Amino acid sequence: MAAINSYILKPWLVVVIGISFIISLFLLDLSLGSVKISVEELLNIISGNPSKKAWEYIFFSFRLPKAITAILTGAGISVAGLQMQTLFKNPLAGPSVLGISHGASLGVAVFVLSSTAIFGVTTNFQEALGSWGLVLFAIAGSFLVLLSVLFASARISDGVTVLIVGLMFGFMTGAVVSILQYFSDPELIQNFLVWTFGSLSGVAWSQLRVMGPVIALTLLLSLLYSKQMNALLLGENYATGVGINVARTRLKLILTTSVVAGTITAFTGPIAFIGVAVPHLARLLFRTSNHKILIPGTMMCGAAIMLICDIDSQVPGTQTTLPLNSVTALFGAPVILAIIIKNKKMKGAF
Amino acid sequence: MESIATINQEAAHLTRPILYTQGLTIGYKTKRNTLELEKDLNIKIRNGELVCLIGPNGCGKSTLMRTIAGLQKPLHGETFIAEVDVNNIKPHQYAKLLRLVLTDRVNVGAMTVMDIVSIGRYPYTNYFAKLKSSDYEIIERSLDSVHLTSYKDRFFSELSDGEKQRVLIAKALAQDTPLILLDEPTAHLDLPNRVEIMNILKRLAKQTNKAIFLSTHELDLALQTADTIWLMNRKEALKSGTPEDLVLSGMFERVFKSSAFTFDKFSGSFKVVHPTKGKVSLSGNDVHSTWARRALEREGYQVVQDADWPISILHEEDRWKLEMNGKTFQCQDIGELLSTIREAN
Numbered sequence: 122m123a124a125i126n127s128y129i130l131k132p133w134l135v136v137v138i139g140i141s142f143i144i145s146l147f148l149l150d151l152s153l154g155s156v157k158i159s160v161e162e163l164l165n166i167i168s169g170n171p172s173k174k175a176w177e178y179i180f181f182s183f184r185l186p187k188a189i190t191a192i193l194t195g196a197g198i199s200v201a202g203l204q205m206q207t208l209f210k211n212p213l214a215g216p217s218v219l220g221i222s223h224g225a226s227l228g229v230a231v232f233v234l235s236s237t238a239i240f241g242v243t244t245n246f247q248e249a250l251g252s253w254g255l256v257l258f259a260i261a262g263s264f265l266v267l268l269s270v271l272f273a274s275a276r277i278s279d280g281v282t283v284l285i286v287g288l289m290f291g292f293m294t295g296a297v298v299s300i301l302q303y304f305s306d307p308e309l310i311q312n313f314l315v316w317t318f319g320s321l322s323g324v325a326w327s328q329l330r331v332m333g334p335v336i337a338l339t340l341l342l343s344l345l346y347s348k349q350m351n352a353l354l355l356g357e358n359y360a361t362g363v364g365i366n367v368a369r370t371r372l373k374l375i376l377t378t379s380v381v382a383g384t385i386t387a388f389t390g391p392i393a394f395i396g397v398a399v400p401h402l403a404r405l406l407f408r409t410s411n412h413k414i415l416i417p418g419t420m421m422c423g424a425a426i427m428l429i430c431d432i433d434s435q436v437p438g439t440q441t442t443l444p445l446n447s448v449t450a451l452f453g454a455p456v457i458l459a460i461i462i463k464n465k466k467m468k469g470a471f
Numbered sequence: 472m473e474s475i476a477t478i479n480q481e482a483a484h485l486t487r488p489i490l491y492t493q494g495l496t497i498g499y500k501t502k503r504n505t506l507e508l509e510k511d512l513n514i515k516i517r518n519g520e521l522v523c524l525i526g527p528n529g530c531g532k533s534t535l536m537r538t539i540a541g542l543q544k545p546l547h548g549e550t551f552i553a554e555v556d557v558n559n560i561k562p563h564q565y566a567k568l569l570r571l572v573l574t575d576r577v578n579v580g581a582m583t584v585m586d587i588v589s590i591g592r593y594p595y596t597n598y599f600a601k602l603k604s605s606d607y608e609i610i611e612r613s614l615d616s617v618h619l620t621s622y623k624d625r626f627f628s629e630l631s632d633g634e635k636q637r638v639l640i641a642k643a644l645a646q647d648t649p650l651i652l653l654d655e656p657t658a659h660l661d662l663p664n665r666v667e668i669m670n671i672l673k674r675l676a677k678q679t680n681k682a683i684f685l686s687t688h689e690l691d692l693a694l695q696t697a698d699t700i701w702l703m704n705r706k707e708a709l710k711s712g713t714p715e716d717l718v719l720s721g722m723f724e725r726v727f728k729s730s731a732f733t734f735d736k737f738s739g740s741f742k743v744v745h746p747t748k749g750k751v752s753l754s755g756n757d758v759h760s761t762w763a764r765r766a767l768e769r770e771g772y773q774v775v776q777d778a779d780w781p782i783s784i785l786h787e788e789d790r791w792k793l794e795m796n797g798k799t800f801q802c803q804d805i806g807e808l809l810s811t812i813r814e815a816n
Binding site: 345347348351352354355356358359361362363364365366404408409410411413 | 542562563565566567570571573575577579580581582583586587590591593594596598599600646
């Protein structure tokens with residue numbers, strides 16, 4: 122991809138190539154699954170003449186919302202990761218590492234589990250999933266953790282320590298979740314556990330109606346932050362020096378990140394490592410840290426990677442689906458390992 | 472008539488300081504005690520002036536720099552930049568008045584030189600940081616004045632320390648503020664780069680009529696390039712003046728006095744004090760004798776002109792004639808001269 126750096130590929134061409142790549146992955150994701158639907162058949166379904174009624178049902182009720190969720194989730198969680206990396210000036214920051222996803226899990230656990238533990242009311246997990254209440258709790262949880270991490274990081278200039286602080290907050294929220302589980306109904310616990318595996322297929326149209334606009338809006342918002350984020354790259358003193366209100370920018374970034382990470386986690390369960398790994402892929406691919414290019418680039422890479430992960434989670438030739446969280450971890454963890462091993466070059470890569 | 476008006480305008484511009492302080496006291500205040508580093512400062516910097524702040528480590532150079540830049544609250548008094556109190560300034564206004572270049576190393580990864588320098592235009596651009604053709608012109612000019620035009624598309628992280636410093640200066644120039652502050656811009660640099668940076672800053676101050684204020688440990692360079700020197704010292708109050716006046720008044724000597732070296736008023740440089748082994752008479756005033764004098768002083772001899780001493784040295788016909796303990800030696804070069812003296816002792 123050195124071609125982009127030497128300006129052989131025009132930016133619009135990169136966008137066209139990227140979008141067509143995402144569209145082909147999108148079609149592949151729609152076609153593969155427990156039943157294989159050919160691309161030809163996909164077109165038939167869309168035009169309204171399906172050969173089998175069942176396929177139409179599968180397509181509209183499961184495949185399509187799942188593929189759209191994959192794109193939104195991938196783009197959202199990756200941009201959240203990019204924002205964290207720039208804000209904390211740390212290449213290993215990301216929603217799952219800094220405990221933000223854990224915070225969202227805590228919110229979900231409090232919402233779902235505490236209803237039985239405290240009020241003795243049994244909540245229907247499937248019903249609760251995707252309700253506004255759950256989303257708000259998840260956002261509140263992630264916001265709480267992110268705010269605490271930021272508060273701690275204001276006193277610590279060392280980036281690695283900030284990560285450890287994030288991990289500790291993650292452990293603490295995990296502990297609270299465990300306590301809640303201890304007092305909960307076994308069936309709910311099982312539901313909650315399945316939720317923590319992460320899944321895109323739990324998002325139906327009714328939930329997508331909530332999630333879609335929220336993620337789309339915050340993604341659009343994050344496109345507006347490229348100027349502030351570029352200035353932050355140079356350090357807070359430099360950012361102040363070029364007239365950026367650092368405190369306000371920090372708050373904006375934290376708010377969008379917790380809304381994105383909180384909403385996504387509320388619907389799909391925690392998704393590991395995508396948020397940390399994808400911004401690095403985008404930097405490598407586009408050979409720049411300039412956020413004007415990097416933010417849309419990260420969105421495109423995130424959408425593509427998430428579609429690939431979703432396709433991969435369908436074990437070929439079987440009916441089995443792997444937990445999404447494991448697939449993303451299997452993809453993301455090696456990327457992060459590679460970053461740590463190349464630590465000396467990390468500062469340059471960031 | 473028009474030209475006279477312009478000159479008058481310029482003169483007015485020159486006489487009004489871009490920065491001045493009123494009763495500024497800098498230092499640190501904790502709950503228990505107050506540490507005052509400088510008290511009641513009334514200092515000013517004019518447009519087109521290059522001011523160097525020098526002083527021993529720990530005397531408060533960075534504190535003064537940070538206080539003037541509004542990064543740190545003064546204990547008392549005010550700093551005015553273009554008649555605006557620096558502690559009462561709005562962020563966007565601040566960004567158009569002064570630019571502070573810090574010593575912190577900047578790690579930005581895959582940002583090109585162009586990316587970095589265009590950040591300097593941020594105070595003038597819209598929400599999307601869209602650059603207009605006039606912005607590009609200023610960026611080009613800034614890069615040109617630090618001789619980095621051909622580096623535009625290079626990655627910042629791949630540059631040398633000297634080049635990085637020049638990029639940051641270009642960024643400060645692109646910001647087009649009437650006042651530029653630099654905290655030790657020559658730190659981490661080798662001698663050619665130090666000289667180059669100082670020359671660039673000197674030229675910029677004259678060409679662009681910007682006020683440039685920098686702190687440095689490069690006394691020699693500061694004496695040669697600065698219009699005004701602010702001399703800081705833990706024991707005495709800050710003194711400001713032209714380099715030459717500060718040297719003649721003996722201020723320089725006092726501030727940097729140490730048992731290990733002295734300040735030589737004649738050469739304007741520091742000399743290491745060596746324990747003396749005795750006197751040597753050296754005749755001649757040409758370049759050879761100057762360097763022989765340095766070598767002998769390093770060896771610990773005091774060099775004098777009159778000939779009544781046990782060791783006397785004379786340079787003639789490209790050879791050194793050494794008389795010592797009644798014997799006469801012929802030496803090819805200074806190295807041989809020194810080893811002969813060492814052996815004969």
